Structures are given as structure tokens and as C-alpha cells.
Amino acid sequence: MAELDEDRSPGHLRLLAERIGRNVNLLSGVTLLLGVLFVFLTVFPEVFQRVFVASAPEQAATDVGPIAVDEGIVNGIHVETGFIVDDNLEVVRGTCTACHSAKLVTQNRADREGWTKMIRWMQKTQKLWDLGDSEALILDYLAKNYAPQKKGRRARLTNIEWYDLTP
Numbered sequence: 526m527a528e529l530d531e532d533r534s535p536g537h538l539r540l541l542a543e544r545i546g547r548n549v550n551l552l553s554g555v556t557l558l559l560g561v562l563f564v565f566l567t568v569f570p571e572v573f574q575r576v577f578v579a580s581a582p583e584q585a586a587t588d589v590g591p592i593a594v595d596e597g598i599v600n601g602i603h604v605e606t607g608f609i610v611d612d613n614l615e616v617v618r619g620t621c622t623a624c625h626s627a628k629l630v631t632q633n634r635a636d637r638e639g640w641t642k643m644i645r646w647m648q649k650t651q652k653l654w655d656l657g658d659s660e661a662l663i664l665d666y667l668a669k670n671y672a673p674q675k676k677g678r679r680a681r682l683t684n685i686e687w688y689d690l691t692p
């Protein structure tokens with residue numbers, strides 16, 4: 526009996542020690558991993574930003590639902606925003622009214638290059654995010670519907686019904 530107890534006791538202790546050791550290894554392993562992750566994110570914050578911050582607005586820009594027909598479209602104008610109703614209006618509305626009124630957009634006119642420049646300017650100075658695949662769609666819409674207005678003289682009038690002024 527005494528022999529058995531002596532035998533069992535150290536064995537039991539060894540088992541316990543092994544188990545504790547394994548848990549300590551696991552714990553320090555996890556701690557080490559978290560430490561490395563922390564150091565990595567501190568040294569390369571832009572990675573963290575790209576993963577968690579930059580993806581959010583992009584998502585918002587593409588998660589734009591279609592405009593309901595009964596939402597108010599009068600004479601081809603989306604009443605709520607004043608935008609001309611055309612293809613890609615949903616993307617434009619979702620993206621370009623996030624920071625300012627649609628008026629700022631509809632009051633401006635430019636060709637594709639000009640609109641691209643305005644977008645670049647906002648990206649450089651106003652924290653506008655990378656528009657990704659939406660950019661081409663937005664430019665299609667803007668360059669088509671908010672193109673520069675034709676300048677110069679009006680077209681020559683035709684089929685004029687002159688008043689007869691002879692007495």
C-alpha cells in the first residue's frame with residue numbers, strides 16, 4: 526500500500542505539472558502572439574486603417590439601394606436631391622451626398638476630366654475615399670448629365686412668324 530501511494534503521488538504530481546506547464550505554454554504563446562500583433566499594428570498603423578477604416582465608406586458607397594419610383598421624380602429630376610434621373614444615379618447619390626448637399630454637385634458643370642479633377646481634389650484635401658469601381662460609373666453619370674453648357678450664340682431661329690406691322 527505504501528509503495529503504491531508513493532508511486533502514485535509523484536506520478537500524479539508529474540501529470541499535474543505537465544498540465545500546468547502546457548497551459549502556461551499556451552498562455553505565453555497567446556500573449557506573445559497578441560504582443561507581436563500589437564507591435565505590428567503600432568509600427569504599421571496604415572495596415573490597420575486599410576483593413577478596418579478604409580473599407581467602411583467603400584462599403585457604404587456600394588450598398589446604395591435603388592431609388593424607389595414613388596420617392597418623387599418630377600420631369601426627370603429626383604426631387605429630394607435635385608439630381609437628373611439617369612443610369613448610376615444611385616451610386617452618385619450614395620457617394621456624393623455623404624458630405625455635402627447634392628446642390629454642390631448639380632451647380633457645377635465639367636467634362637469627364639474636370640469631374641475627375643474635382644474628385645482628386647476632394648480625395649487630396651477633403652478626405653474623400655478611393656471610389657474604386659464606382660468612380661467610372663460616377664464619372665459616366667456626371668460627364669453626361671452635368672457637362673459644360675454650350676457657350677456662344679444661340680442657334681439661328683427658324684420658322685419665325687413675323688408680325689405684320691404694316692398699317
Ligand code: HEC
Nearest residue numbers: 620621622623624625629630633643647651652653654663
Ligand atoms: C468625404 C466627403 C466628401 C464626399 C464623399 C464628396 N465630397 Fe465633394 N466636397 C467635399 C468638401 C468638404 C467640399 C468643399 C465644400 C465647401 O467648400 O464648402 C466639396 C466640394 C465639392 C464641389 C465643389 C468644388 C468647387 O470647386 O467648389 C463639388 C463639385 C463636389 N464636391 C462634388 C462631389 C462629387 C461629385 C462627389 C461624389 C463623387 C463628392 N463631391 C463627394 C467633401 C466631399
